[in-house]
Amino acid sequence: MIKHQKPRAFFDTFERKGPGQKNTHYCPGCGHGTAHKLIAELIDELHIQDRTIFCSPVGCSVFAYYYFDTGNIQCSHGRAPAVATGIRRTHKDSILISYQGDGDLAGIGTAEIIHAANRGENLTVFFINNAIYGMTGGQLAPTTLIGQSTLTSPGGRVQSRDGSPIGMAEIMDAIKTPVFIERVSLATPGKVMRARKVFKKALLNQVQKRGFSFVEVLSPCPVNWKLTPSRARRWMEEKLEPVFPVMNFRETEDLKINKETIPPVLKGEDLLNVFRVNKDQLHPPKAKEISDQFVKISGFGGQGVMSAGVLLANCVIAEGRNATWIPSYGPAMRGGTANASVIVSGKNIGSPLVDYPNVLIAMNLPSLNIFEEKVLPGGFIFINSSIITRKVKREDVKSIYVPASDMAKQGGMLAAANVIMLSLYMLASKVSDIQTLKKVIPLSIKKKEYIDVNLKIVDIAIEFYEKNKDAF
Amino acid sequence: MNRVEIHKEECKGCRLCVDACPKHCLIPGSGINNIGYQFIEFESERCTACGICYYVCPELGAITVHKKDKGETP
Structure with a gap:
């Protein structure tokens, strides 16, 4: 019997470049595929495929709509949480997934994510942090580590010139309204399985209309880090995780913000x-x-x-x-x-x-x-x-x-x-x-x-x- | 029989499954697929159908894991 196979929440073929294509546009060893697969499996498991709207960002995951057989909307750079908020106002029972990279969320869309979190929107945000601008070829991102060499910081990131890596999970933790904040890593099989549990909680929170859940996912970008896929995983454990500690920041049972109290839309x-x-x-x-x-x-x-x-x-x-x-x-x-x-x-x-x-x-x-x-x-x-x-x-x-x-x-x-x-x-x-x-x-x-x-x-x-x- | 099915045209040869498999069932093959990647092959009877390869694989549908049915000889 089949124990694991491609989740039903994916299309059978990904017809981005002609019919019959079955593989993604992601580079070998990219973390996006793993994160996609975990989300798709959970969409199957929670039976929410027919009411999920996947809000994809600008970044490598911009083409998520070729993969997820759900509702899809591709948002302007950084605006996914704002777009999801708009959808939420008219689609009370939809499951809204805002899937964003670090350039998108921590760079261009800083305002959108902070205010969506602050409103406590009933959304699930997956923040894929690979410490670099991947799609554009590896430029310095807000999350780039000190000393990390990128296309635009060839000598390594210098704090006095380029600032420090931003911990978005920590920033989310400074806001009162989110109900769930956790940082996970895709560095090892064990950590991937932990990520699956965390993803499930974050999605369940939304299904139960509890409020805003934020999951930061440390994810490898072997090509732009100029490492092999397995070496990239080791680099994550050696370099990335000490700067971005993999831990739970918040899991609250205390829900003071009742979403039903949002004033109704005014009419006539x-x-x-x-x-x-x-x-x-x-x-x-x-x-x-x-x-x-x-x-x-x-x-x-x-x-x-x-x-x-x-x-x-x-x-x-x-x-x-x-x-x-x-x-x-x-x-x-x-x-x-x-x-x-x-x-x-x-x-x-x-x-x-x-x-x-x-x-x-x-x-x-x-x-x-x-x-x-x-x-x-x-x-x-x-x-x-x-x-x-x-x-x-x-x-x-x-x-x-x-x-x-x-x-x-x-x-x-x-x-x-x-x-x-x-x-x-x-x-x-x-x-x-x-x-x-x-x-x-x-x-x-x-x-x-x-x-x-x-x-x-x-x-x-x-x-x-x-x-x-x-x-x- | 427990078995990992690698859809070779979807495999990009990143070898994460090779590193991850606790029973060393997956090995880089000598063949090259149509896209040009050296795809991974399954060559072992030690497989426990644990699914680790499935989860570390960054391709969405490259790996299918079959677990032996009850009563089936391993």
Whole structure:
């Protein structure tokens, strides 16, 4: 009878380079194959093949999806624990295996592993530590030993120049949330069997939804260490294991973090409450058919271009249509104009970006300079004529001049020029009822003392609209 | 009979099983497989089907270990 054979969790053939291929892409004597085999055997043993998702890294094990007949996802460099976290949020009962090398986990993905561990995600992480960047040809890794010669440290690693080897298991042990941390070695048959036991615990923890398990696996890389496979095993015992002690760091029964307490994902009405938009309170008038609006609101920081965009989007949503709002972000805003893009539509909206607006609300001169040429023919440009002294050059758009800053100042709040502009845009376009705005303002403004003055400013805008109706 | 089956086309000749086998049942053969590796051969009746070779082998399916059935003569 067959006692040991290729686990069922592997594919029959590994068709990476054509059909019928049966061997891996790993070099002779590589530790990955052994680690793969232990994991695959346990997947069989625990009967979890149909719900396992194997998150492979960048590194030699990048091709794990050619071998494991499970769910597979190949993650960006170092991001496997973050990707697994994302999967966990939607797949509560999946078994997620994050399999990473030392360049991937301890080098590029340091942030991801630390925060996944700190959240106590219900994952199993296998960290294959071979003290070198294997796939790229043997460069110095965070885990490279002092004195170890690599392609990029030909004279050996020097602490003062290159730092010390990072003990990731020790780092994990400094975090409170992981339930299981152990370092194992693949140096001898006995240690491989120990690794199998440890792998099983780490996977069982996840099956039982206990939390985050971390297994560091000291693994040989004979080719890049420039040793024969058996000599590489001896080198592990002589050099690697004294620096990375093979031991259990944590195995806790005390589970203070109950995974079931993760707050549920917010849906529909809850989201409206979080964003202080309450549909019922608003008694929305029947939504009218209005052509899609691509609005760009632009000005300098502090003019309220962002909040004007949010108010507009909230009004539209409160009336039962769709709207998106997205701010311009990051360096683009530094020292220049800030702008927000709002799209209003009766249909679903894809991208929230507005490259060519049909409505431009320009709060200062640089805004007009930047966006004037981009407004679609037949569109509207609302100009804050208190600040912008020049006229619009385009003749194929409708320009509306509003002394918004002056009007807001009269109303008692210079910073509310945005509300003047927004009100007039609403009155002119009928994109949303002005009464809706009055109801949304109290829900959207965080500082309650500013509610009344903003409502007053809406009235000033209405008055201006009634007087100057011809201009619109 | 206890027996280790080496799938020679999958063997990469790393010889870890040769080092690991407590009964010295595995030896580097003289043949070369299609990929160009000097594959390992099983040549012994001392095999106990312990499975150590299977676990140290870094190839996923190169080794199958057969244990003698009950009642079968060793």
